[in-house]
């Protein structure tokens with residue numbers, strides 16, 4: 001299943017426009033805040049797919065029966081740009097377990113690069129729900145290699161949600177092929193093209209740099 005929020009009518013569209021807008025996106029605090037807001041709203045949408053169990057609570061005036069999440073998901077993210085989006089998810093799933101992965105593009109000659117995964121921190125994910133979030137899905141390699149490093153070392157999740165804010169068609173097809181049936185894709189917008197340097201067009205530019213500043 002691939003869900004693309006830009007095809008639906010919601011306030012997410014305003015936040016998507018703001019993070020793409022080359023004037024508004026210069027406000028770093030607003031850029032991060034918009035990623036966080038998109039994260040919270042997508043988390044709410046994903047929460048509708050999770051299992052809840054009934055629990056009675058004692059109020060000052062009596063007993064009320066309501067519902068709690070049956071089990072906590074694991075919120076995984078990819079450094080750096082994943083951090084504000086992750087924060088939005090964590091504000092909704094506030095008791096979740098968390099995973100962090102460092103993945104970066106190691107450039108060779110010309111436009112060639114490999115994605116290197118180095119630091120991974122994750123609890124046991126066997127049979128649990130994994131929500132892996134990274135705002136940009138360009139070639140899809142960072143997302144797939146991050147997923148692969150989690151599954152290899154920490155177990156196979158029962159269910160996986162792959163979340164990106166701006167994706168490319170190529171990235172979506174790559175993830176569908178590599179991760180397959182067990183994953184649902186929640187995408188803000190899916191753009192048509194990639195540049196020779198594998199940047200999404202129209203995209204938004206470099207999400208990590210916009211959130212945290214340029215790096216060497």
Ligand SMILES: O=P(O)(O)OC[C@H]1O[C@H](OP(=O)(O)OP(=O)(O)O)[C@H](O)[C@@H]1O
Pocket residue numbers: 078079080081082103104105115134135136137138139140141142143171198206207208209
């Ligand atoms: O789909 P891909 O082709 O792998 O590209 C997507 C990756 O690029 C961005 O990270 P980047 O490597 O720019 O690191 P940063 O967040 O530290 O800037 C983004 O957050 C993804 O992790």
Ligand SMILES: O=c1cc[nH]c(=O)[nH]1
Pocket residue numbers: 081136138198199200201203204205206207208
């Ligand atoms: O368009 C892109 C591709 C990868 N990483 C980004 O931040 N932007």
Ligand SMILES: [Mg+2]
Pocket residue numbers: 081206207208209
């Ligand atoms: Mg970057």
